[in-house]
Amino acid sequence: MTRHDRGRAAARNDPELDPDREHGDGGAPAVLLHGVGKTYGGGRAGVRALRDVDLEVRRGEFVVLLGPSGSGKTTLLNLIGGIEPATSGTVVAGGRDLSGLDEDARTAYRRDTVGFVFQFFNLVPSLTALENVRLVAELTGRGDRERAAAALESVGLAGRGGHFPAQLSGGEQQRVAIARAIAKDPELLLCDEPTGALDLETGRGVLRVLQDLNRRGRTVMVVTHNAAIAAIAHRVVRMRDGRVAEVTTTAAPAAAGEVAW
């Protein structure tokens, strides 16, 4: 078995081919990608962001997608999150094949299945922390006031709900973004560089929240170029040039507080 084959086998979470498998509930996979490719633009100017990617993520897994800029990790996250469609291959998530969905159906998928956390938080500055959380819950019809408050409490910001984003630190803003993502109780939490704009201590706080959410059964996928974060994942998918280069499994993921960069 070549290194690449081993990566593909591990990425598919094939028990026959991946002897390191230890985490996940063993049921239907949360995410299953097969032969996925993504090309931006067309003709000679087209950019192939992803090539023939296979990946399986089990329910309850904490997966870190690691790689340098331009390796395709964010594109992969966007395909899994239904933000954009794949050019080739199949993406199955939340029990749905995303390949043939139109924009409305992808919106419904995102509403029902996915929670997003972004590097720059993307909070609405004119709404308080609690209102930011409530907003998405209200507009997607998948949450109520109590759940929004609970989500905020679960990220340790119960006392900061009335503050506007400008009155919160970066870490607090990111935790509000996480609360916003989980208030609608998504199966899958997708985080794109969630600590990218934060200092070490604040970043650890955010990772602690993500790890805690994962321990409570949520599937979490984190895109980062920060190799140190890989330590808290069950599995680490390393990407290079639009391909899955390597998948490694961590027998005993580190606690978020132990991570340093």
Added chain:
Amino acid sequence: MSTLNVKLRRDLRRRPAQLVSVVVLVMLGVALFGASYDAYKNLDAGYQDLFTEYRFADLTLAGGDTAAIAREARAAPGVAAAAVRTVADVPMRTPDGGTLVGRVVGLPAGTQPPVNRVRVLDGRYLDPAAPTGVLADRHLADDAGLRPGAAVAVWDGRAWRNLGVRGTASSPEYLWPAPSRQNVLPAPGSFGVLYVPEDLARRLAGSAAPNEVAVRYTPEGRAGAARLDAALTAAARAHGAGAATTRAEQPSNAALAQDIKGFSQLAVMFPLLFLSAAGVAAYVVLTRRVARDRVVIGTLRASGFRRRTVVAHYLATGAAVGAAGAVLGAAAGLALAGPLTRLYGDAIGLPETTVTVRAATLLYGLAFGLAAGAAAALAPAVSAARVPPAEAMRGAVPATGGAGWIARLERAVPAAGRLPAGAWLVLRGPTRQFRRTLYTMAGVVLALVLVLVSWGMLDSSRATVSRQFDQVQRQDAELTLGRPLDGAALGALAGTEGVRAAEPSTRLTATVTAGDRGYSTTVVGLPAGTRMHRFLTPGGGERSLPRGGALLGAALREELGVRTGDRIGLALPGGGTVRTTVAGFVDEPLGTYAYATLDQVAAWAPEAGPDTVLVEFEPGADRAAAERALTSHPAVVAYTDSQALKKTMDEYMDLFYVFVAVMLAFGGLLAFTVLFATLSVNLAERATELAALRASGVGRRRLARLVTAENLLVVAAGIVPGLVVGRIAAGAFLGAFDSDLMAFHTEIRPATYAWSALAVLAVAHLAQRPGLRGLARMDLGGLVRERTG
């Protein structure tokens, strides 16, 4: 090309629709200015040329010893010529069967007069060999279909005389066919002028000598016209003259001058609205660009770029946009000035128009456009230069807090906390960039000013006509008598089939004097308890005709500086002056008359018996049959349909609707372009957070509804001051038409406000559509990774 200029060029191509909207506004402003201001100047110059060519009188003196007055005038320094003539209002019958009270103006039979010449448009000038050959003024010719060879019957006080039409002519005195300052809007066919040999004019007027002196000044005399007017008027009064009419007061000239004055105001006001709107749009767009470029600006400043380089860079963007709009607008203005001049000239009856390209207008237009763009860019450019480099490069984006009235509202109304977050998104949205919200509102205000000024003109015109013909003037027809009225004739006219009532009336030309001021008008005598005329007071009430003294038109309070109870003089045509008291004032839309009872008028002028009969028809009466029956009475020599002007105005309303529709289109375009710029900037600024919401599964229609609600909230907030400012602007603009010729009250119907507001909301809805379509097309993947700002 410097790298900064390369950046500038590429910046101009980025989000071109926003900049194009600014260019369009500047272009419209400059084009409107160029076309309308040049047209105004062309018309004004055309007038002056016409006055020179026709030797239009500077002063007209009526009554008295005209030969002596003329002699004295010719001797006065500053006087180029003085001509005597006979002018009389006489009943006429036209070949189409129409009857009217027209005017005969005496001219030398063999040659043009030295003052107040005419231009023969068709046929030939008067000829001593044809003593009853006349020229028909072009308005009368048009209304009655008169051509050379036709005949017009004129009442000479005893019998009808048939006069042959030798040709048609125009005169500066009757470019606008206004018989007097009291009647500047005669219904077509109700007034007309015949230019007749002077001898014939005297016979028709029953006058042994000329009754008018027309005086023309030299350029030096015109330079001191006020002084010369006063001196000649005083001298003429010493010879028994009554009315003295300056060139500015001459009815046709006064009516047209007022019209052109209004046009000149439009020529400045409407372009100003568009250029202001362009300024608003340019400011909003450039402010957004500066905000987006903060990091770049910080980097440039940190790299040693001077503040003034940064200022110049962003100023250049505004100037470039202004210049583009100005050049396009100036070209369009040049192209439109000619057609607009000719259109307006035709409408007011200028026999010929000259279109001149004025470099000054072109330069002003270019300067205005450039200034609008640059001025709007100044504040964003200066703010760009003030960006602290360190802060900018950290990318710290100033965010909105919860301060302000919204927060206070929340504290004051605890229930507000239970509102959905979506509602707060809508309510707090406008406070995020409050200045932009204010500018968006300003755009709405500008659009509503444009719409309400235009629509207000229509509403006010309708209200003025309705006030005159439905409230003040109750008679349906006015009968001019060929002989003194007696009881039997009045009874016969009142008993005519279809007639409900008939009242005698007297009309007496007089000059009301108070101190050294005078005002020529018509004294109308009516029965004390008249049912044909209501006397509305300036305070909004109504009063009856006083037994003694005179009721004066409200404009005379200022014209003569008199108040109720003051003593005034009435200089009568015969040369005498009687003294009386101002019994009160009336507020009437058309003309400034004096009213008194028939008995009072008889006391002032015993020889002036009732010369007209006012008639009211039965509801549903056959008006044509009644007219036939009334005109067949031997005492009646002319029939004037008192409601004809109202009917004509109603017919003209179609044209008015076209005008309002055009202005609404302009207002809509203005609103669309400003709102497109501000609302698209609003959406662009929020692209990242909206993309985050979309990524979180919020449907685009739901998001579009929220954004729409917020945008329309801002527009609705602008509508409130817009309606107020629009009403004030309409009042200020229409006030230009308020004079003794016409009391033009600004009256805008509630429905007009409602429709204007709805129209702006509808336009706002349209203006945000491109932005909302962008919501559906947004690159979620790219946007969610962007730093907000």
